[in-house]
Every structure is written in structure tokens, then in C-alpha cells.
Amino acid sequence: MQQTINFAHRGASAYCPENTMAAFRRAIELGATGIETDVQRTKDGRLVLIHDESLKRTTGDARLVKDVDYSELSALDAGSWFSDSFAGERIPLLEELLELAKDTELVINLELKNGVVPYEGIEAEVISMVQEYELGERIILSSFNHYSLVLCKEIAPEVKTGILYMEGLYQPWEYAKSIKANALHAYKYAVLPQWVQEAAGHGIAYHPFTVNDEIELERLLRFGVSGIITDYPDRLDAIMRRIERS
Structure with a gap:
């Protein structure tokens, strides 16, 4: 039985501080077998890892990622907002994470943040970079923009895609098959054990987000989900080890 991806x-x-190299390295130390992160594009076309379209929350700069050249963005402090001990952490480039992952067995979930800002052509750019690092088999591309996921499959049918959604979709495995997606990245409350089993029977994986409570983590593990997205990879790792021993 394949182990649940952490x-x-x-x-x-x-x-x-989220989406920094410090956070990615710490995740590995805490037992993560996967990394979930967010991809956007700077004004001059560099692919960077940041969640918000605005730089305000994590750097204090009120501009949008799309309006800033990488040379300026790379000088911003993306760590101090979280703790003074992380002062000087930067917003990383996608290739920095791929370089880190190259010599590991990490599965990388890249969320394309192209719902608010369209970032035309970002699908092809991300896929090209992933292929350059020969990491295609360990990458999942997810998005709330499902048209983008369809385009990813058109560009590279072999790439894995995950449908991000919040609500209780009716027979989401059928919808996933209709757009050739591989996984359902459902909000944690939109997951029931019978749905997990039904989806698995159709070859569709469940990777619920964002699950931090230990009781919820264990419940979803017992549902048989294929992966869980969590802020606390150490908690999930400990629960998985305990279940394995029992």
C-alpha cells in the first residue's frame, strides 16, 4: 500500500515564514515527503514562490508580484513578518525549490496562482522548467482555475494535475476524469470516506487541505486519502508512524 504523501x-x-527556502528545508527535517507551494510571475518573467498576489502581508511592500521586477522583489525581506530570527529570508525562485528537490524523493505540488491574475502562458513556462530539471514524475500542478489544468494536460498529457475546490462537488471523481485530472485537492470538510473509496476506484487521489488538527489528521488518514496538505508535517509524520506501529 502506497504511503500517504505528507x-x-x-x-x-x-x-x-511560508514559501521560503527556510520553510522548505525545515519541512524535510520534520518528515515531509511532499512540498506544497504557490507559483506566480514577476514583471520581468521570473517564476517565484509566493501565495498572495500582493507583496504586502509577507514583505510590507504594497505592490503586486506581477508589477515588480525580480531584482527588486529578491531584495525584499520575506521573513521578518514571521519572526526577527528569519530577517533576510527572500521570496524564492521556482528553480531554487526544484534544485533542492532534485536529489530527494519529494513530491512537489505547485499551485498555479492564476485565478486573480491570469498570468498568460504560465502553464507552459512551469512545465518547461519542471521538465528541464527532469522532475516531471514528482510534480503535481494544482489550481482553482480549472481551465488552466486542462491547458496543462494539453501541453503535457503526462503531467499530474490536482483540482482545487472548497465545496462538496457531486461525484468529483467524474468531474476529475472529464478534465483528465489525477487528484482532488479538496478543502478538508469536502471529504468523506465513501468518496475517497469511490474516487480511488476510478484512479483519482484525494489530497485534502489544510489539515492541522491531530484528530482531523488521523481521521483523514483512516479514510485512506493519498496525501494531506498540512502546516505541521511533524504532526502528520508522528501520527503516520503511530498508525503504522499499531
């Missing part, structure tokens, strides 16, 4: 949400974001 996806660290924006890295180990309970312990480090």
Missing part, C-alpha cells in the same frame, strides 16, 4: 503547506509554515 505535503508541507507552503513548506513548514507553522514554524518558518
